[in-house]
Amino acid sequence: MARPYQDIPLWREVTEEQWNDWRWQMRNRISTTNQLQQVIHVSEKDAHAIDRCLSLLRMAISPYYATLIDPDDSDDPIRKQAVPTLAETTSSPGESEDPLHEEVDSPTPGLTHRYPDRVLFLVTDQCSMYCRHCTRRRFAGQTDGTRSDEEIARAIEYIQQTPAVRDVILSGGDPLTLSDDRLAGILSRLRAIPHVEIIRVGTRLPVTLPQRITPALASMLAQFHPIYVNVHFNHPKELTPEAKRACDLLSREGIPLGNQSVLLRGVNDCVVTMRELVRGLLRIRVRPYYVYSCDPSFGLSHFRTSIGKGIEIIESLRGHVSGLGVPVFVVDAPGGGGKIPVGPEYLISRSDRVVVLRNYEGFISGVTEPEDYRDPCAHGCTRCTRDPESVGVMKMLQGQRPTIESEESYRRGHQASLREPGPLSGMSSPPSKPHPRPTRASRP
């Protein structure tokens, strides 16, 4: 429950019109320790820690989001997401500035092109609140402003010249901090590119500054359908009437809403909290999409949980809420490996005839496989084996390669040395001879 802002001395004179104006909220974000102390209780020790942190990283908290903080609870889950701590100033083993290699995979500033058919387009580094757990903390808040027109133009030009790109994800910073006109300008240029099929917008504003979602913004976005919006709720306390109204405005314009949470120590690493969150999201027509394991960006170790905690949370959701409300738990693999889903195991064992599965309660069932099933892939169809998008393990299932071997394996290096004078690098291609796809009939 939000505190009435009129009870907070700093905003006693603020009119309702000002409070509900997103530009007023942006201009009046809390960015100093002194302002923060006028809104919540901050001990001397915490004040020093915040000042130290602010010498390295920016703080900004929208007045709206600040009213969600319990002023007297230093463990409040909203406070933990908004208020800097000393822990952010220390780095731990395995952390880096850009753990997801977004900049390594960047053909032009602001664009990451890792998967063949989609690009991540960072149009601004400004946010209404700088989340303390932000993966992109190397970038978010750096200038507290938008990207230059020239950089935006170069990124759009790259997309224009890359026909494989079907899906553009606008992110940042927060793309909805751009004015309606600027955003419409970018969206219309993207929409004019024939091969761009869908546009996605990643935003935290329905959570941290719901006043930004105006009827005018929602109907402007709808001009560029198919458009999807992914939001970022982490805790049930964020599901306020204001946030509900913001999501409703977008839904009514036919914009599908998904939620991407980050699993955070001390914020939502609790099965009961997460169950409340996903049920609350479904009530406001937001589909839980991903729960991310917290990335190892510099200064985030105090937020990280075990991967096992994420699996436990998914275990606690499956069967207890509708499948619509069960997100996928993903680990964004450091080094640019992309999102890897991990979750509980439901397949216990299998034979050629029976698959043994367990349900969420531990009930174990044997499912008999159909005897007359003829896998079309094993009987002449070559559609999938000719599919250029088949790679890695999929190729193994199609019988196109028998192994996947590390380039660093001893065997590979040893074999190369036996084939002197060939260079080592020439050994990196996989075996070229097709491996017949196994079929039931071919088994002994």
Ligand code: SF4
């Ligand atoms: S809104 Fe997103 S980009 Fe901005 S600080 Fe939060 S997590 Fe980072």
